Every structure is written in C-alpha cells, then in structure tokens.
Amino acid sequence: MQEVDFLNKPEHSLDSQAGDVLFFSTVQKKVAISSPVKVLILDLVKRGPTPLEIIVERSGKAKSTITKHVQDLEEAGLIVTHTNPDDNRRRILTLSAEEIGRLTAPESCVRPGIYYIPKLHSSFNGEEIAQFFRFLLVSFRVKAMAIGININPVLKQAGIQIGEVLAPAVEDENIEGVVKKIAQFWKIHHLGTVALRSTSPLSIEVRDCFECKDLPVTGHEACPFDNGVITAIFSHHLKSPVTVVEEECYSKGNDRCLFVITPSSEDS
Missing domain, CATH: 1.10.10.10 (Winged helix-like DNA-binding domain superfamily/Winged helix DNA-binding domain)
Structure with missing residues (x-):
C-alpha cells in the first residue's frame, strides 16, 4: 500500500x-x-x-x-x-x-432522494439508454455531494482521456468546424446541444447538459467531465495546452453551461 x-x-x-x-x-x-x-x-x-x-x-x-x-x-x-x-x-x-x-462540507441544498427519473421501458431505444446512464450519473453524484465527497477531479481526468480519443475524430481546419463536429457528436449521443458563442475569447455553450442539468443548484460549476473533454480536444486542435473555465452552469443557476477556453500560457 x-x-x-x-x-x-x-x-x-x-x-x-x-x-x-x-x-x-x-x-x-x-x-x-x-x-x-x-x-x-x-x-x-x-x-x-x-x-x-x-x-x-x-x-x-x-x-x-x-x-x-x-x-x-x-x-x-x-x-x-x-x-x-x-x-x-x-x-x-x-x-x-x-x-x-476532495472532501468538503456536504452541500446544504442536497437532500436524499432522486432528482431525475427518466421514462424507462423494458426494451430501450438509443435515447432511453442515454437517459438511463444520465440517471445513473446524476444519482451517483447527488449521493456523493450529500455526504461531502467531491469526485470532480476524477471526472475531469476521465473527460481528458475520452477527449484525447475523440479529438482526432472532430479535428477540422478551423475552430468552427471542430465545434460543429462536437455538436454533432453530442446530438447523436443525447449529451446536449453545443454551439460556438465567441471566438475571442473562445467560448462554447452547452444546453440540456447531460452532466449537470438535472443536478440541484449548488452555486458551483458541475461539469468537470465536459471540461476535461473540451480541454483535450482544443489542446489537440491548437497544438498547445489550454485552460478551460466553466463560467456558467445549470448548477450555478444559469440556463446553460458556458466554457471559456484560453491558452494555458495566458495564466502566467
């Protein structure tokens, strides 16, 4: 050990x-x-x-x-x-x-119970399977939040790993093309609706976010997995490390998630 x-x-x-x-x-x-x-x-x-x-x-x-x-x-x-x-x-x-x-104080706004119940049937189609796994993720995270366990670092690392695999598939000659391919992937897999909101600074909007829309409002950003995926994809596209900050989030009380992407060197 x-x-x-x-x-x-x-x-x-x-x-x-x-x-x-x-x-x-x-x-x-x-x-x-x-x-x-x-x-x-x-x-x-x-x-x-x-x-x-x-x-x-x-x-x-x-x-x-x-x-x-x-x-x-x-x-x-x-x-x-x-x-x-x-x-x-x-x-x-x-x-x-x-x-x-990370161990933190339990979220005072979180109470035991189920926050998101998808309509499930004995035979699943693609959308219902996506709903089921969305339900599993939300249930797991709500329970962790209720007892003060923050799993965001693990979710972000998982997102980075998946983003590194996904990056070549969504690569394009320009940022608009990359975001369009990300949006198509998100739509096909029922992960939400992705749109490019700005190129300076580079900002990506996600609505109906699978990761956080069904979580209770805590006042904190709650999309470390998406953050990791976006970090890996744009580090690959720009051929340089980037920093991704989630400025808006359903869990913060916003009606969307908004990720702002900057070169990591700008932080210094």
Missing part, C-alpha cells in the same frame, strides 16, 4: 474549522492536504501556471508565510517553481501531481 502523507501542521492564525481536504497522487505516494493556505495555493495553481505574487495577493498572507507553504508543497512533490522568463526575480508555480479527490 502506498504511503499517505498529511501536511496538516497546526496553524494558529487560521480557522481550524475551515477548509476542504484535497487528495493528490504523485509517482511515489498519495498526499492529503487540509491546511487552508495550502488548499488555496493548490486551487490556484491547478488552473495553470501561477505567479507567486498572485498567490500572496489572493491569500492575504505575508510573502514569507506563503513561501514556507510553497516549500512544503514542493517537498511533497505537488508543485514545482520556475523562474519567470520575463523577470528572474519572480517565480511561477505549476502543479506536478494529479488531484484525485
């Missing part, structure tokens, strides 16, 4: 009741993080290369405090730091481990 490290040293200046617990996997071990400051650092860095100054600003902590937390995370193998190519005095942090899970 692989070792589990807990980087949970007491911090008297922090609220001991606050903060989620993040789980990461490195080549050598599994690591659990419950320190609120370390959780904040990792939440920022996992979105893309992040200047140390941004972390100091967002945390409200002294630079010396953040530097010590960064050193701990480096020693644990969770992040690496690089010199900013534009300024040798500044450092940029990147994630070097895979997030595999």
Whole structure:
C-alpha cells in the first residue's frame, strides 16, 4: 500500500474549522492536504501556471508565510517553481501531481432522494439508454455531494482521456468546424446541444447538459467531465495546452453551461 502523507501542521492564525481536504497522487505516494493556505495555493495553481505574487495577493498572507507553504508543497512533490522568463526575480508555480479527490462540507441544498427519473421501458431505444446512464450519473453524484465527497477531479481526468480519443475524430481546419463536429457528436449521443458563442475569447455553450442539468443548484460549476473533454480536444486542435473555465452552469443557476477556453500560457 502506498504511503499517505498529511501536511496538516497546526496553524494558529487560521480557522481550524475551515477548509476542504484535497487528495493528490504523485509517482511515489498519495498526499492529503487540509491546511487552508495550502488548499488555496493548490486551487490556484491547478488552473495553470501561477505567479507567486498572485498567490500572496489572493491569500492575504505575508510573502514569507506563503513561501514556507510553497516549500512544503514542493517537498511533497505537488508543485514545482520556475523562474519567470520575463523577470528572474519572480517565480511561477505549476502543479506536478494529479488531484484525485476532495472532501468538503456536504452541500446544504442536497437532500436524499432522486432528482431525475427518466421514462424507462423494458426494451430501450438509443435515447432511453442515454437517459438511463444520465440517471445513473446524476444519482451517483447527488449521493456523493450529500455526504461531502467531491469526485470532480476524477471526472475531469476521465473527460481528458475520452477527449484525447475523440479529438482526432472532430479535428477540422478551423475552430468552427471542430465545434460543429462536437455538436454533432453530442446530438447523436443525447449529451446536449453545443454551439460556438465567441471566438475571442473562445467560448462554447452547452444546453440540456447531460452532466449537470438535472443536478440541484449548488452555486458551483458541475461539469468537470465536459471540461476535461473540451480541454483535450482544443489542446489537440491548437497544438498547445489550454485552460478551460466553466463560467456558467445549470448548477450555478444559469440556463446553460458556458466554457471559456484560453491558452494555458495566458495564466502566467
């Protein structure tokens, strides 16, 4: 069994009741993080290369405090730091481990029960099979949310793997063509309705989203699988890593999901 490290040293200046617990996997071990400051650092860095100054600003902590937390995370193998190519005095942090899970407070808006019941029959056609698996996914996620288990990191990694397989099939000479092929795939498999909303910034809209439309409204984005698929497809198309942010989501109370795609280098 692989070792589990807990980087949970007491911090008297922090609220001991606050903060989620993040789980990461490195080549050598599994690591659990419950320190609120370390959780904040990792939440920022996992979105893309992040200047140390941004972390100091967002945390409200002294630079010396953040530097010590960064050193701990480096020693644990969770992040690496690089010199900013534009300024040798500044450092940029990147994630070097895979997030595999998160424990959080149970969603107060989630109650036991079934939120989505498809019309099922003894003999399934294609649409009803899609409804059935949609029901399974929603039921599983609602139960996890109710007990405070966040499986978004696993869903995103699964989405990236599927997106890497799907990317060559939806490749086209321009972005409009790629989105059109994605929309066709989504329609055929009853995953929702996809449309290109902007090319600057690149923005994709999904309506009737299979991943989140039937979830309760939590105030948070809830489409890590779609995020992973889109990340892989456009990293392949643009031949460079991209960052995908879900700015709107049914689970946030919106009437659609909206994904904004930018080159990862812009985060630095």
